[in-house]
Amino acid sequence: MTLETEVQTLRLVPMFKDIDAARLKLLAFTSERVNFAPDQRFFSQGDAGDAAYVILDGVAHVLLETPNGQLKVAEFGRNDLVGEMAVLAETPRSATVTAQGEVIALRIDKHVFIELLSQFPQMAIAVMRELAKRLERTNARLARQ
Numbered sequence: 001m002t003l004e005t006e007v008q009t010l011r012l013v014p015m016f017k018d019i020d021a022a023r024l025k026l027l028a029f030t031s032e033r034v035n036f037a038p039d040q041r042f043f044s045q046g047d048a049g050d051a052a053y054v055i056l057d058g059v060a061h062v063l064l065e066t067p068n069g070q071l072k073v074a075e076f077g078r079n080d081l082v083g084e085m086a087v088l089a090e091t092p093r094s095a096t097v098t099a100q101g102e103v104i105a106l107r108i109d110k111h112v113f114i115e116l117l118s119q120f121p122q123m124a125i126a127v128m129r130e131l132a133k134r135l136e137r138t139n140a141r142l143a144r145q
């Protein structure tokens with residue numbers, strides 16, 4: 001895939017839509033496109049938060065380790081961001097993320113991700129909104145139990 005194609009792909013990700021083409025080129029250049037096989041882990045609960053991922057194609061499951069085994073708590077697909085919480089909070093991963101089928105993702109190094117958020121307040125706001133929505137969904141799910 002060419003750098004221009006990668007930039008066009010990134011432009012489709014809602015939180016990147018307002019970032020200028022030069023910055024997207026830099027993001028595409030400094031990020032790594034990774035392929036995950038079915039059931040392959042992006043990362044495990046407890047790992048260090050060294051990167052965030054944007055899912056370009058496919059579906060990933062978010063799993064929590066519980067005393068009764070793994071519990072699926074969320075599912076993410078195309079253009080979704082995963083792994084950002086550990087990067088932002090500088091804490092270990094709070095869950096395990098695995099590919100459900102084949103997944104293509106963009107791995108954004110922690111330092112690149114933090115730099116993007118500091119340079120583009122609209123991106124930081126988009127990430128905060130997404131985190132707030134996830135918290136709201138989690139609270140609603142817990143209230144039903």
